[in-house]
Amino acid sequence: MKPKKLTLALALGGLLIGSLALAQTKPEETEVWKPVPPVVAPAREIGGAPSDAIVLFDGRDLAQWVSTQDKSPAAWRVEDGVLTVDKTRGNIETKRSFRDYQLHLEWRIPADITGTGQARGNSGVFLASTGPGDHGYELQIVDSHDNATYVNGQAASLYKQHPPLANASRKPGEWQIYDVIWRAPVFGADGALVSPATVTALHNGVLVQDNATLSGETVYIGKPAYKAHGPAPIKLQAHGDPSAPISFRNIWVRELAPRS
Numbered sequence: 060m061k062p063k064k065l066t067l068a069l070a071l072g073g074l075l076i077g078s079l080a081l082a083q084t085k086p087e088e089t090e091v092w093k094p095v096p097p098v099v100a101p102a103r104e105i106g107g108a109p110s111d112a113i114v115l116f117d118g119r120d121l122a123q124w125v126s127t128q129d130k131s132p133a134a135w136r137v138e139d140g141v142l143t144v145d146k147t148r149g150n151i152e153t154k155r156s157f158r159d160y161q162l163h164l165e166w167r168i169p170a171d172i173t174g175t176g177q178a179r180g181n182s183g184v185f186l187a188s189t190g191p192g193d194h195g196y197e198l199q200i201v202d203s204h205d206n207a208t209y210v211n212g213q214a215a216s217l218y219k220q221h222p223p224l225a226n227a228s229r230k231p232g233e234w235q236i237y238d239v240i241w242r243a244p245v246f247g248a249d250g251a252l253v254s255p256a257t258v259t260a261l262h263n264g265v266l267v268q269d270n271a272t273l274s275g276e277t278v279y280i281g282k283p284a285y286k287a288h289g290p291a292p293i294k295l296q297a298h299g300d301p302s303a304p305i306s307f308r309n310i311w312v313r314e315l316a317p318r319s
Protein backbone atom coordinates (compact mmCIF):
# COMPACT_ATOMS: atom_id res chain seq x y z
CA MET A 60 0.00 0.00 0.00
CA LYS A 61 1.21 3.48 -0.87
CA PRO A 62 2.00 5.66 2.11
CA LYS A 63 -0.87 8.04 1.25
CA LYS A 64 -3.43 5.23 1.14
CA LEU A 65 -2.02 3.70 4.30
CA THR A 66 -2.43 7.00 6.10
CA LEU A 67 -6.02 7.25 4.90
CA ALA A 68 -6.76 3.67 5.98
CA LEU A 69 -5.28 4.30 9.40
CA ALA A 70 -7.23 7.53 9.73
CA LEU A 71 -10.52 5.79 8.80
CA GLY A 72 -9.74 2.91 11.13
CA GLY A 73 -9.00 5.35 13.91
CA LEU A 74 -12.25 7.18 13.23
CA LEU A 75 -14.20 3.90 13.37
CA ILE A 76 -12.61 2.80 16.65
CA GLY A 77 -13.11 6.26 18.04
CA SER A 78 -16.81 6.31 17.13
CA LEU A 79 -17.32 2.82 18.58
CA ALA A 80 -15.66 3.90 21.79
CA LEU A 81 -17.86 6.97 21.79
CA ALA A 82 -20.99 4.82 21.37
CA GLN A 83 -19.99 2.71 24.38
CA THR A 84 -19.33 5.63 26.64
CA LYS A 85 -22.83 7.13 26.54
CA PRO A 86 -24.08 6.63 30.10
CA GLU A 87 -27.71 6.44 28.97
CA GLU A 88 -26.98 3.23 27.05
CA THR A 89 -26.47 1.29 30.29
CA GLU A 90 -29.30 2.87 32.29
CA VAL A 91 -32.34 0.69 33.10
CA TRP A 92 -35.56 2.48 34.03
CA LYS A 93 -38.15 -0.30 34.04
CA PRO A 94 -39.59 -2.27 35.73
CA VAL A 95 -39.52 0.04 38.74
CA PRO A 96 -38.88 -1.90 42.00
CA PRO A 97 -41.84 -1.84 44.39
CA VAL A 98 -41.70 0.58 47.28
CA VAL A 99 -41.23 -1.19 50.63
CA ALA A 100 -41.21 1.05 53.67
CA PRO A 101 -38.65 -0.23 56.16
CA ALA A 102 -39.58 -0.46 59.83
CA ARG A 103 -38.66 2.45 62.08
CA GLU A 104 -36.96 0.14 64.54
CA ILE A 105 -34.12 -2.28 63.71
CA GLY A 106 -35.49 -5.76 63.11
CA GLY A 107 -39.06 -4.52 62.73
CA ALA A 108 -41.37 -5.71 59.97
CA PRO A 109 -41.20 -3.81 56.65
CA SER A 110 -44.47 -2.63 55.09
CA ASP A 111 -44.96 -5.70 52.87
CA ALA A 112 -44.17 -8.30 55.57
CA ILE A 113 -46.63 -10.83 56.94
CA VAL A 114 -46.29 -10.59 60.72
CA LEU A 115 -46.32 -14.10 62.17
CA PHE A 116 -45.86 -13.14 65.81
CA ASP A 117 -46.08 -9.59 67.12
CA GLY A 118 -46.09 -10.39 70.82
CA ARG A 119 -49.87 -10.56 71.20
CA ASP A 120 -51.21 -13.96 70.16
CA LEU A 121 -50.74 -17.11 68.10
CA ALA A 122 -53.48 -16.32 65.57
CA GLN A 123 -51.09 -17.19 62.72
CA TRP A 124 -50.11 -20.58 64.16
CA VAL A 125 -51.51 -24.09 64.62
CA SER A 126 -50.33 -27.30 66.20
CA THR A 127 -48.41 -29.36 63.63
CA GLN A 128 -49.92 -32.55 64.97
CA ASP A 129 -53.65 -31.89 64.51
CA LYS A 130 -53.89 -28.32 63.17
CA SER A 131 -55.71 -27.20 66.33
CA PRO A 132 -54.94 -23.65 67.59
CA ALA A 133 -51.32 -23.39 68.72
CA ALA A 134 -51.10 -23.50 72.51
CA TRP A 135 -47.60 -22.41 73.44
CA ARG A 136 -47.37 -19.73 76.14
CA VAL A 137 -47.59 -16.04 75.20
CA GLU A 138 -46.65 -13.65 77.99
CA ASP A 139 -45.22 -10.12 78.07
CA GLY A 140 -44.82 -10.09 74.29
CA VAL A 141 -42.81 -13.30 74.29
CA LEU A 142 -43.70 -16.75 72.93
CA THR A 143 -42.33 -19.70 74.90
CA VAL A 144 -42.21 -23.33 73.76
CA ASP A 145 -44.56 -25.74 75.54
CA LYS A 146 -42.83 -29.07 75.11
CA THR A 147 -45.95 -30.98 76.08
CA ARG A 148 -47.83 -29.50 73.10
CA GLY A 149 -45.44 -30.44 70.29
CA ASN A 150 -44.33 -28.43 67.27
CA ILE A 151 -46.30 -25.47 65.94
CA GLU A 152 -46.44 -24.16 62.38
CA THR A 153 -47.88 -21.27 60.42
CA LYS A 154 -51.41 -21.48 59.06
CA ARG A 155 -50.13 -20.08 55.80
CA SER A 156 -47.90 -21.91 53.38
CA PHE A 157 -44.96 -20.29 51.65
CA ARG A 158 -42.63 -20.88 48.74
CA ASP A 159 -39.63 -18.57 48.68
CA TYR A 160 -39.29 -15.98 51.41
CA GLN A 161 -37.21 -13.77 53.71
CA LEU A 162 -37.73 -14.60 57.40
CA HIS A 163 -36.86 -12.63 60.52
CA LEU A 164 -37.07 -14.34 63.88
CA GLU A 165 -35.67 -13.65 67.35
CA TRP A 166 -35.02 -16.35 69.95
CA ARG A 167 -33.65 -16.62 73.47
CA ILE A 168 -32.14 -19.48 75.40
CA PRO A 169 -33.15 -19.23 79.10
CA ALA A 170 -30.44 -17.64 81.27
CA ASP A 171 -30.60 -20.62 83.63
CA ILE A 172 -30.30 -23.25 80.89
CA THR A 173 -28.88 -26.62 81.92
CA GLY A 174 -27.75 -29.71 80.01
CA THR A 175 -25.06 -30.37 77.43
CA GLY A 176 -24.72 -30.95 73.70
CA GLN A 177 -28.03 -31.23 71.88
CA ALA A 178 -29.89 -31.31 75.21
CA ARG A 179 -29.30 -27.63 76.01
CA GLY A 180 -31.95 -25.28 74.65
CA ASN A 181 -32.68 -27.32 71.55
CA SER A 182 -35.37 -26.02 69.19
CA GLY A 183 -35.28 -25.14 65.52
CA VAL A 184 -36.96 -23.49 62.57
CA PHE A 185 -38.22 -25.81 59.87
CA LEU A 186 -38.01 -23.62 56.79
CA ALA A 187 -40.67 -25.76 55.12
CA SER A 188 -42.77 -28.16 57.19
CA THR A 189 -43.46 -31.16 55.00
CA GLY A 190 -45.29 -33.34 57.50
CA PRO A 191 -45.92 -34.10 61.15
CA GLY A 192 -43.22 -34.07 63.79
CA ASP A 193 -39.84 -32.97 62.51
CA HIS A 194 -40.44 -33.43 58.78
CA GLY A 195 -38.93 -30.55 56.80
CA TYR A 196 -35.68 -28.60 56.57
CA GLU A 197 -34.29 -27.53 59.95
CA LEU A 198 -32.21 -24.47 60.72
CA GLN A 199 -30.98 -25.47 64.17
CA ILE A 200 -31.49 -23.58 67.40
CA VAL A 201 -29.53 -24.72 70.44
CA ASP A 202 -27.26 -23.05 72.98
CA SER A 203 -23.88 -22.87 71.22
CA HIS A 204 -22.36 -20.08 73.32
CA ASP A 205 -20.18 -22.45 75.30
CA ASN A 206 -21.50 -25.89 74.53
CA ALA A 207 -19.71 -28.36 72.29
CA THR A 208 -21.70 -30.60 69.97
CA TYR A 209 -21.22 -31.91 66.43
CA VAL A 210 -20.70 -28.80 64.28
CA ASN A 211 -23.40 -29.69 61.76
CA GLY A 212 -25.81 -29.69 64.69
CA GLN A 213 -24.77 -26.48 66.47
CA ALA A 214 -26.77 -23.23 66.35
CA ALA A 215 -27.27 -21.89 62.81
CA SER A 216 -26.38 -25.20 61.21
CA LEU A 217 -28.65 -26.65 58.56
CA TYR A 218 -29.03 -29.73 60.69
CA LYS A 219 -26.75 -32.62 59.68
CA GLN A 220 -25.98 -30.93 56.33
CA HIS A 221 -24.13 -27.62 56.71
CA PRO A 222 -22.28 -26.30 59.80
CA PRO A 223 -22.53 -22.52 60.16
CA LEU A 224 -19.70 -20.47 58.63
CA ALA A 225 -19.17 -18.86 62.06
CA ASN A 226 -20.39 -19.26 65.63
CA ALA A 227 -22.13 -15.94 66.29
CA SER A 228 -23.95 -17.16 69.41
CA ARG A 229 -24.84 -14.86 72.25
CA LYS A 230 -25.00 -15.93 75.89
CA PRO A 231 -28.05 -17.67 77.30
CA GLY A 232 -30.54 -15.02 78.44
CA GLU A 233 -29.75 -12.67 75.51
CA TRP A 234 -31.98 -12.30 72.45
CA GLN A 235 -30.57 -13.63 69.20
CA ILE A 236 -31.62 -12.96 65.62
CA TYR A 237 -31.99 -15.11 62.53
CA ASP A 238 -32.50 -13.48 59.14
CA VAL A 239 -33.02 -16.13 56.49
CA ILE A 240 -33.51 -16.27 52.73
CA TRP A 241 -35.22 -19.52 51.82
CA ARG A 242 -35.43 -20.69 48.22
CA ALA A 243 -37.72 -23.70 48.12
CA PRO A 244 -36.84 -26.76 46.07
CA VAL A 245 -38.57 -26.98 42.70
CA PHE A 246 -40.11 -30.25 41.53
CA GLY A 247 -41.32 -31.21 38.07
CA ALA A 248 -44.84 -32.46 37.32
CA ASP A 249 -43.48 -36.01 37.67
CA GLY A 250 -42.20 -35.23 41.18
CA ALA A 251 -38.53 -35.24 40.14
CA LEU A 252 -36.26 -32.59 41.65
CA VAL A 253 -35.64 -29.71 39.22
CA SER A 254 -33.62 -27.48 41.56
CA PRO A 255 -32.65 -28.02 45.23
CA ALA A 256 -33.49 -25.74 48.14
CA THR A 257 -30.96 -23.08 49.08
CA VAL A 258 -30.52 -21.15 52.31
CA THR A 259 -28.75 -17.91 53.12
CA ALA A 260 -28.81 -16.98 56.80
CA LEU A 261 -27.41 -14.38 59.17
CA HIS A 262 -27.11 -15.05 62.89
CA ASN A 263 -26.96 -11.83 64.89
CA GLY A 264 -25.92 -10.05 61.69
CA VAL A 265 -23.13 -12.52 60.86
CA LEU A 266 -23.32 -14.56 57.64
CA VAL A 267 -23.65 -18.20 58.69
CA GLN A 268 -25.13 -19.85 55.57
CA ASP A 269 -24.12 -18.52 52.16
CA ASN A 270 -26.54 -19.81 49.55
CA ALA A 271 -26.07 -23.31 50.97
CA THR A 272 -27.62 -26.08 48.90
CA LEU A 273 -29.64 -28.73 50.72
CA SER A 274 -29.41 -32.39 49.72
CA GLY A 275 -32.96 -33.03 50.90
CA GLU A 276 -35.08 -32.92 54.02
CA THR A 277 -33.45 -33.01 57.44
CA VAL A 278 -33.04 -36.46 58.90
CA TYR A 279 -31.61 -37.47 62.27
CA ILE A 280 -30.26 -40.79 61.01
CA GLY A 281 -28.99 -41.50 57.50
CA LYS A 282 -28.81 -39.44 54.33
CA PRO A 283 -31.18 -36.61 53.43
CA ALA A 284 -33.44 -37.07 50.42
CA TYR A 285 -36.07 -35.02 48.64
CA LYS A 286 -39.68 -35.88 48.21
CA ALA A 287 -41.86 -33.60 46.13
CA HIS A 288 -43.94 -30.99 47.94
CA GLY A 289 -45.58 -27.66 47.26
CA PRO A 290 -45.73 -24.48 49.34
CA ALA A 291 -45.34 -25.35 53.02
CA PRO A 292 -45.74 -23.83 56.49
CA ILE A 293 -42.86 -22.55 58.64
CA LYS A 294 -42.54 -24.70 61.76
CA LEU A 295 -41.01 -24.17 65.21
CA GLN A 296 -39.67 -27.16 67.11
CA ALA A 297 -40.68 -28.36 70.56
CA HIS A 298 -37.63 -30.53 71.14
CA GLY A 299 -37.94 -33.33 73.64
CA ASP A 300 -34.78 -32.63 75.60
CA PRO A 301 -35.30 -31.96 79.35
CA SER A 302 -33.73 -28.47 79.43
CA ALA A 303 -35.87 -25.36 80.01
CA PRO A 304 -37.95 -24.22 76.99
CA ILE A 305 -36.69 -21.41 74.77
CA SER A 306 -38.60 -18.28 73.71
CA PHE A 307 -39.33 -16.37 70.50
CA ARG A 308 -40.41 -12.85 69.58
CA ASN A 309 -40.75 -10.60 66.55
CA ILE A 310 -41.33 -13.10 63.74
CA TRP A 311 -42.16 -11.85 60.26
CA VAL A 312 -41.82 -13.06 56.70
CA ARG A 313 -41.69 -11.44 53.25
CA GLU A 314 -42.72 -13.60 50.33
CA LEU A 315 -40.28 -13.56 47.42
CA ALA A 316 -40.94 -14.18 43.76
CA PRO A 317 -39.27 -17.38 42.59
CA ARG A 318 -35.87 -16.77 41.04
CA SER A 319 -36.25 -16.80 37.27
Ligand code: MG
Nearest residue numbers: 181182183200
Ligand atom coordinates in the same frame (compact mmCIF):
# COMPACT_ATOMS: atom_id res chain seq x y z
MG1 MG B 1 -33.49 -28.74 66.83
